[in-house]
Amino acid sequence: MIFFLSGIVIIALSGLPGLFMSSRDDRGQAFAEILALLGTITTFIGLLLCTTNAGETVLRAGWNIPGGELLIRIDAISLIFLLPFLLVFAMSVIFGKDYWPQTQHPENSRKLRLFHGLIAAAIALVLTAQNGILFLLSWEIMALASYFLITTEDDLEATRRAGFIYLVATHTGTLALFALFALLDLSCGSFSLPAAGTLPAGAVTTAIFLLALFGFGLKAGIMPLHIWLPGAHAAAPSHISALLSGIMIKTGIYGLVRITSLFATIPLWWGWVLIVLGVITGIFGVAYALAQHDLKRLLAYHSVENIGIIALGLGLALLGRSAGLPELAMLGLAGALLHVVNHALFKSLLFLSAGAVIHATGTREIDQMGGLIRSQPWTAALFLGGAVAICGLPPFNGFISEWFIYQGSFRALIDQRLSLSLAILVAPVLALIGGLALACFVKVFGIVFLGAPRTPAAANGHDATRLMRAAMLILLAACLSIGLLPWLFAPMLKDAALAWAPISGGEAISASMTSLIWIGILGTALILFSGLLSWWLHRRSCLADAQQPTWGCGYLWPTARMQYTASSFADALVKLFRFGLWSSEHGGRTIGLFPPRTDFSSHTPDSVLDRLLLPLFRVLAIAATWLRTWLQNGVTSLYLLYVVLTLIALLIISGR
Amino acid sequence: MLLQLLLHLLIVLLFPPLLLGVITRTKALFAGRKGPPLLQPYYDLHRLWQKGFVISRTTTWVFRAGPIVGLIVPLLAALLIPFGAIPAPFSFNGDLILFVYLFALARFFTASSALDTGSSFEGMGAAREVTFACLVEPTLLFALIVLVRLSGGFSLNDLLGKHLVTSWQSAGASLLLLVIALFVVLLVENCRIPFDDPNTHLELTMIHEVMVLDHSGPAFAMILYGASLKLLVLGALLVRLILPWDSGNPGVDAVVFMAGMLFIAVAIGVVESVMARLQMVRIPQLLIGTTMISIFALVLVLR
Numbered sequence: 001m002i003f004f005l006s007g008i009v010i011i012a013l014s015g016l017p018g019l020f021m022s023s024r025d026d027r028g029q030a031f032a033e034i035l036a037l038l039g040t041i042t043t044f045i046g047l048l049l050c051t052t053n054a055g056e057t058v059l060r061a062g063w064n065i066p067g068g069e070l071l072i073r074i075d076a077i078s079l080i081f082l083l084p085f086l087l088v089f090a091m092s093v094i095f096g097k098d099y100w101p102q103t104q105h106p107e108n109s110r111k112l113r114l115f116h117g118l119i120a121a122a123i124a125l126v127l128t129a130q131n132g133i134l135f136l137l138s139w140e141i142m143a144l145a146s147y148f149l150i151t152t153e154d155d156l157e158a159t160r161r162a163g164f165i166y167l168v169a170t171h172t173g174t175l176a177l178f179a180l181f182a183l184l185d186l187s188c189g190s191f192s193l194p195a196a197g198t199l200p201a202g203a204v205t206t207a208i209f210l211l212a213l214f215g216f217g218l219k220a221g222i223m224p225l226h227i228w229l230p231g232a233h234a235a236a237p238s239h240i241s242a243l244l245s246g247i248m249i250k251t252g253i254y255g256l257v258r259i260t261s262l263f264a265t266i267p268l269w270w271g272w273v274l275i276v277l278g279v280i281t282g283i284f285g286v287a288y289a290l291a292q293h294d295l296k297r298l299l300a301y302h303s304v305e306n307i308g309i310i311a312l313g314l315g316l317a318l319l320g321r322s323a324g325l326p327e328l329a330m331l332g333l334a335g336a337l338l339h340v341v342n343h344a345l346f347k348s349l350l351f352l353s354a355g356a357v358i359h360a361t362g363t364r365e366i367d368q369m370g371g372l373i374r375s376q377p378w379t380a381a382l383f384l385g386g387a388v389a390i391c392g393l394p395p396f397n398g399f400i401s402e403w404f405i406y407q408g409s410f411r412a413l414i415d416q417r418l419s420l421s422l423a424i425l426v427a428p429v430l431a432l433i434g435g436l437a438l439a440c441f442v443k444v445f446g447i448v449f450l451g452a453p454r455t456p457a458a459a460n461g462h463d464a465t466r467l468m469r470a471a472m473l474i475l476l477a478a479c480l481s482i483g484l485l486p487w488l489f490a491p492m493l494k495d496a497a498l499a500w501a502p503i504s505g506g507e508a509i510s511a512s513m514t515s516l517i518w519i520g521i522l523g524t525a526l527i528l529f530s531g532l533l534s535w536w537l538h539r540r541s542c543l544a545d546a547q548q549p550t551w552g553c554g555y556l557w558p559t560a561r562m563q564y565t566a567s568s569f570a571d572a573l574v575k576l577f578r579f580g581l582w583s584s585e586h587g588g589r590t591i592g593l594f595p596p597r598t599d600f601s602s603h604t605p606d607s608v609l610d611r612l613l614l615p616l617f618r619v620l621a622i623a624a625t626w627l628r629t630w631l632q633n634g635v636t637s638l639y640l641l642y643v644v645l646t647l648i649a650l651l652i653i654s655g656r
Numbered sequence: 657m658l659l660q661l662l663l664h665l666l667i668v669l670l671f672p673p674l675l676l677g678v679i680t681r682t683k684a685l686f687a688g689r690k691g692p693p694l695l696q697p698y699y700d701l702h703r704l705w706q707k708g709f710v711i712s713r714t715t716t717w718v719f720r721a722g723p724i725v726g727l728i729v730p731l732l733a734a735l736l737i738p739f740g741a742i743p744a745p746f747s748f749n750g751d752l753i754l755f756v757y758l759f760a761l762a763r764f765f766t767a768s769s770a771l772d773t774g775s776s777f778e779g780m781g782a783a784r785e786v787t788f789a790c791l792v793e794p795t796l797l798f799a800l801i802v803l804v805r806l807s808g809g810f811s812l813n814d815l816l817g818k819h820l821v822t823s824w825q826s827a828g829a830s831l832l833l834l835v836i837a838l839f840v841v842l843l844v845e846n847c848r849i850p851f852d853d854p855n856t857h858l859e860l861t862m863i864h865e866v867m868v869l870d871h872s873g874p875a876f877a878m879i880l881y882g883a884s885l886k887l888l889v890l891g892a893l894l895v896r897l898i899l900p901w902d903s904g905n906p907g908v909d910a911v912v913f914m915a916g917m918l919f920i921a922v923a924i925g926v927v928e929s930v931m932a933r934l935q936m937v938r939i940p941q942l943l944i945g946t947t948m949i950s951i952f953a954l955v956l957v958l959r
Contacts, residue, residue, distance in 0.1 A: 371774070373716050384718075384768075393761040394754060406753045413805055421958050424801055428794040431756065435790035438764055442786050446771030446779070452714055515748040522732060522746065522754065529731075533724045533878075534717075540874060541720065544709035550773040551712070551870055564771070564779025572787040576940065 001059045004046025004074065004128075010039030011089075012121030015114030023110055029102040032113040033093055036120070040090045043124065047082060050074045068192040071130040076495035077261070080337050081127045081254050084344035087478060088246045089120045095352050095471040096239040098464075099359060112152050112237065119145035119248070126251050132181035132191035139177065139251075143170040146248055150236045162231035165609070169218055169228035176215030180259070183208050196261040197502045205263065209270055212259040213277075220252025222311060223281040226304045227609040230288075233300035234364070238355025241296060242348035245303045250340050253310055257337070260314075261500045266322040268419070274315030279429050282308025286436040287577040290443070290570040291604035293366045295354050298444065299347070302390060305433060306343040309402065310336045312426050316408045321501055323420050327508035328411040329501055334493040334509050335404030341489075342397040342482060346389040349475040353383040356468055357448060360461030366444065366566040371453035375461040380449040382472040387441040389479045392434050395523025397482035402430060403519070404493075407512060436573065443569045452560040484523050487516040567602050574604070582607060660742050663910045667742075668734040671914060672884035673697035675891070675921040682925025697884065704877035712870055714774040722769025723871060723878040729762035730885035737892050738816050740913030741902040749810040752800050756793065759845070759886070763789055770867035781866035784936075788851070788863065791943035792844050798950035799834050799841070799893075805957050806831075816893070820900030831897060833953035838894050840946045842920075846887045849928040851939055891920045 014035035018028030049056045059072040074082070093116070102109045122145060125138035147170070151163035181191065183204045188194045199205070214225070221229040229249070233241045260266065285305030292298040313336030320328030356379045357372060358364055373380035389396035405426065412423035453459035464472070482489055494509040552558045574583055581604050588600030605611065631642075677694040684691025693699075711719070736751050738744045744751075767782035803815040806823045824831055844851045847864035854865055868879050895916035903909055934942065 371714075373718065388761070388764060391760070391764065392757065393764060394757055399754075399757055402757075403750055403753050407750050407810070410750075410801075410804055410810055413801060414808055418958060421805075424805075424954075427801060428797045431793040431797040432790060434757070434760065435786075435793045438760055439786035439790060442764060442767045442771070442782065446768055446782065450716070450718060450768065450772040451774035451779075512749065515750050518746060518748040518751070519754060526728060526732060526758075529728045530721075530724050533728065534720060537720055537724060537875065538717075541709045541711060544711045547713055548710055549712060550714050550775045552775060553777055558775070560774070562776050563774050564776050564783065569779065569783045572783065572940075573790065576787075 001046065001050075001056050001072070003042050003049060004056075005059070005072075007039045007041070007043030007046055008121045008124050010035055010042060011117050011124070012039075014039060014117035015110070016117075018110050018113055023102065023106040026102045028110060029097070029113065032117065033097055036093045036117055037090060039117075040086050040093075043082075044086050047074065047079065047086075050079070065133055068131050068133075068190040070134060071192050072125075072128045072134070073130045074128050076492070076499040077254070077257060077337075078127050080341060080492065080496045081250060082124065084341045085120075085123060085127070085247045087475070088243060088344050088348045091348065091352070091471040091475055092116075092239040092243045095242075095355070095468050096237075098467050099239050099355055100237055108152050108154070111148065112240070115145040115148045116240070116243075119149060119243070123247060123251060127254055130193045132184060132193070136174070136177060136181060140174060142248065142251065143174065146170075146232075146244060149240045149244070150232045152237055152240065153235070156235075158231075159235040162228075162235040166228040166232045169225075173215045173218035176211045176218075177255075180208055180211040180215060183211070184262075193258070194262055196499060197264050199262045199264060201263070201265050206267075208259065212256060213273070216252040216255035216259070217277070218252070220249050220256070220307050220310075221281075221304045222252075222277050222307060223284055223304065224608045226281070226285070226307075227606065227613060229304060230297045230300040230606060231609075233303065233351075234294060234296040238296070238351050238358060241300075242351035242355075245300065245351060246344040246348035249303060249307065250344060253307070253314070253336075253340055256314065257333075257500060260318060266318055268319065268322045271315045271317075271319030271322060271423075274311050274318060275423065275426060276315075278308045278311030278313075278315055279426075280308070281305070281311060282429065282433045283436070284577075284580055286433055286440060287573075287581060288604065288606070290436060290440045290577075291574045291581055291583055291602075293566045294364045295357065295366055295444070295448070296351070296364055298366070298440070299350055299354060302350075302437070302440070303343070303347060305437065306339065306347070306390070309405070309430065309433065310339050310343070312336075312430065313339060313401075313405045313408065316405065316412065316423060316426060317497075317500075319412065319420065319423055320408070321503070323415070323417070325411060325415060325420070326501075326503050328408050328423075329503070330494070330497045330508040331404050331408035331411060331512070333497045333500055334490075335401050335406075335408060337496050338404060338482075338489065338493055339398075339401035342389070342401050342479070345475055345478050345482070346386045346396070346398060349386040349472055349479065350383065350390065352468070352472050352475070353379050353386060353464075356464035356472075357383075357461075360463075361455075361457045363457065366447050368455050369448045369453075369458045370451050370455075370560060370563065371449070372458060372461055373449040374453075375459070376449075376463045378469050379464050379472075380445075382469070382476055383449065384445055385476045385479065387445050389483070391438045391441055393438075394519065395480070395483045395526050397479045397486075400482060400486045400516070400519070402434070404512070405430060411508075439570070439573055443566055447564070447566045447569065451563050454560050454563070484520050484527075486520055487513050490516060580607070582611070660906045661745055663906055664735075664739055664742050664745055667739055667910065667914065668731065668885070668888070671917070672888045673701060673881065675887050675917060676880075676884050678918055678921040679925040679928070682922050683929050686926070686929035697880070701877050701881060704880070705874050707873040709873045709875065711872075712773055715772045715870070718765075719769045719772040719870075720875060722766045722772075722868075723875040723882070725765035726762050727878040727882040727885075729758045730882050730889055733758045734885060734889050737812050737889055738896060739892050739910070740896055740899060740916065741909035742906060742913065743813050747811045747813040751811050752804075752815060755812060756796060756800070760789070760793070762882075766867055773870045775870070778867055778869055781863055781869075784863045785867060788844060788939060788943060791940060791947065792841055795837055795943070795947045795950045796841050798947065798954055799838055802830060802834055802950070802953050802957055805954075816896040818902065820897065824900065827957050830953040830956035833949050833956070835894065835897055837946050837950040837953065838890075838897065839923075840942075842887070842890050842894060843924065843927065844943065845890055846883065846924075848924055850931045850934045851942075853933050887921075888917065891917050894920060 014032045018032045021028035057074045061070040063070045122138045122142035129135040153159045218225045289301035313332045316332030317329045389398045392398040392402040409426040583604040585602045676697040681691045770778040770782040807819045852863040
């Protein structure tokens with residue numbers, strides 16, 4: 001435990017010395033990075049000690065704050081979240097060295113590194129705190145640090161706006177969490193979290209669940225609570241987006257997993273609520289992603305989609321617990337937790353490679369790119385790996401977690417109760433989400449990296465530096481290792497699932513071992529044979545005449561701007577989802593036989609934020625302004641009247 | 657056991673191009689022509705194999721990855737699916753998910769390889785391919801779910817196992833709906849009329865053919881062979897549903913399976929001869945309709 005805590009402290013303070021150093025040279029930066037990596041390694045050693053020595057996993061200490069003791073515990077659930085967190089944080093630090101160097105960003109780089117360390121330490125505490133007050137404290141540090149990270153480039157209007165929306169959203173969520181922990185305190189008499197499966201059903205159980213769903217759902221980005229997510233992830237620097245999207249939003253999932261583990265019995269409708277929310281989040285998350293043409297907004301909407309997949313798994317697990325089907329509970333939770341890990345890995349890989357692309361081209365618009373695979377061969381290959389992984393395709397890791405969720409849903413299917421068999425609808429929904437994600441990533445990879453460059457900036461880019469490549473390569477290797485050696489990770493999942501629900505049924509995960517080994521073997525065969533065949537094809541085709549143009553069906557002068565664009569690629573699918581997306585299109589009409597030059601643009605704003613909440617809040621703001629001018633009118637005697645009225649009201653209330 | 661494995665591999669490696677020949681011959685007979693020899697696809701493959709390459713200067717290694725994945729994936733998928741009464745060589749719980757997702761992997765690379773040429777024409781094909789796949793995948797999954805419910809097993813060998821004979825008696829209506837839905841899936845996934853036309857190369861209404869327009873030589877041979885393998889693998893699902901009996905003799909089983917496949921090839925040829933290609937905007941409607949059919953099949957077994 002001492003290693004774990006000292007590692008966290010080192011990480012938290014890593015940005016501090018840099019504040020006192022010059023903002024013109026990179027000494028402060030080097031200092032911060034070395035400290036952050038040192039802290040990460042120390043924390044990792046602490047975690048290793050935990051797995052071998054049970055005494056290492058708990059820290060108890062008295063403190064002066066009322067309501068229980070200072071309690072930090074690293075159990076199997078925390079471990080599942082902590083391991084990818086450490087990896088992604090380390091890679092984000094390494095990537096950031098060349099991506100956001102002090103010498104190029106003297107005005108905000110020191111601030112960035114201070115909060116980079118702070119948020120990491122806060123996340124580690126959130127994932128291990130067993131005391132409500134400590135949890136809320138670190139939760140709030142995490143929320144504020146991420147606000148300052150999102151607004152790194154606070155000279156830009158769009159960034160300030162995204163940061164403000166995030167700040168409002170996260171504090172609304174925190175408000176719900178305050179109520180949640182107060183209710184928990186009420187029902188178990190202490191701010192320390194009770195042991196898993198011990199909280200009896202009571203009057204406040206439902207309230208606790210709904211508050212958790214709202215508060216943690218807002219952080220995780222469950223639709224329709226995802227409003228802050230696309231803007232914030234797009235505004236932050238890419239290596240920060242990787243950490244936010246890969247890890248920070250998962251603290252919301254962690255909260256849901258942790259809170260649902262506390263209850264002794266779980267009503268059937270909880271699972272259904274999560275499944276329905278997961279379906280909406282998954283399908284509309286990916287539909288919105290399809291309609292985007294800003295690279296980072298698109299990736300952010302994919303985070304929403306993946307949160308939906310995780311919610312589906314968690315929903316199945318809850319169903320399994322309330323219906324007494326331990327196999328369903330175990331497989332669903334294993335799928336959800338593994339998807340948390342997987343999404344952390346491939347989404348941070350994708351954000352980092354998107355960062356490398358933006359670094360080279362200076363734009364986030366997909367339609368301004370094209371042909372980048374020539375100037376950025378490494379980034380392209382790494383992005384391709386991440387794209388295949390996020391679509392849930394073998395032989396990468398995304399497939400394994402979705403496979404667990406499918407397996408869970410099959411267990412529900414063969415149950416004789418109709419109310420449970422209906423949970424099988426999760427499977428076709430997952431297939432639909434997978435199909436749409438595939439369409440979206442073929443679009444991104446094809447339009448950004450393949451074809452001919454659409455602008456000079458895209459033609460003259462430069463590849464990621466060696467350090468940036470190394471960071472991405474390690475993440476890709478992690479993705480591939482889970483995809484090819486999935487059985488190695490099954491015991492960890494089993495431990496976590498058993499820590500979540502102290503019921504029998506861990507055998508379901510052990511029983512899937514054989515299948516996982518087969519999947520690993522077939523995945524390896526796939527890679528091996530493809531490698532052999534491409535080596536052979538390369539040898540045969542290297543003699544080919546490679547100076548021919550692409551066949552234009554008889555048209556001799558095609559230009560790069562005639563290629564398919566992101567909007568045209570996704571058009572058919574976006575039209576299929578027009579009932580939820582309400583994309584707006586401008587121009588594009590051709591008039592007459594010889595139409596003049598015309599423009600066309602399409603835009604898909606977020607329905608919940610831009611079409612519902614912002615207009616609503618605008619009306620509220622006008623009403624509040626009116627009320628204020630009416631109440632606060634500068635007449636002192638009226639103010640005295642307010643005081644008197646308030647006093648009388650208080651007297652009446654207390655006298656009852 | 658060993659004999660079954662041998663038969664399985666022989667069918668996978670040698671049989672598929674014949675199906676293409678049978679389809680072409682059926683269409684020729686309907687049109688009143690004599691048609692090319694049944695073995696013409698084999699000759700074509702041989703000829704393409706010996707040719708050189710013509711490669712566009714816009715393309716990169718991604719362009720060559722398309723045909724490779726498009727060949728390896730159906731080969732691996734063929735090892736997961738039983739051919740009639742001959743069980744699959746590899747079988748484990750949950751292999752049906754791997755089966756479905758392998759084809760998605762092939763689609764990813766075929767579509768990417770089309771976009772690599774930078775031609776708007778091939779972009780069009782790629783966009784259509786991924787769009788329609790989104791509507792086909794849930795149908796295929798619904799069909800497999802019905803079989804999971806009926807068989808109580810989680811591997812393709814169980815799903816297409818001995819339970820089918822009794823299931824036809826207990827849930828015949830739902831299996832009939834599945835046969836219809838899977839036949840549509842077969843037509844879409846193998847780019848057949850009324851969804852796509854494998855013969856025209858210059859029509860704006862094509863999907864798959866337009867994606868492979870720039871491939872040549874051995875790479876194109878891989879695509880052709882991969883496509884015929886895909887026809888075999890997806891057709892095997894259908895054949896097993898229609899002919900659920902085991903004879904006990906692997907040789908007889910193999911012959912029955914191949915006869916079933918040839919029958920399906922003839923059926924595809926008949927459909928291609930008597931129907932016109934659908935308008936592009938009608939295709940999503942028909943695919944969603946097929947999904948509904950498979951949902952009905954599920955409802956029938958869940959009630």
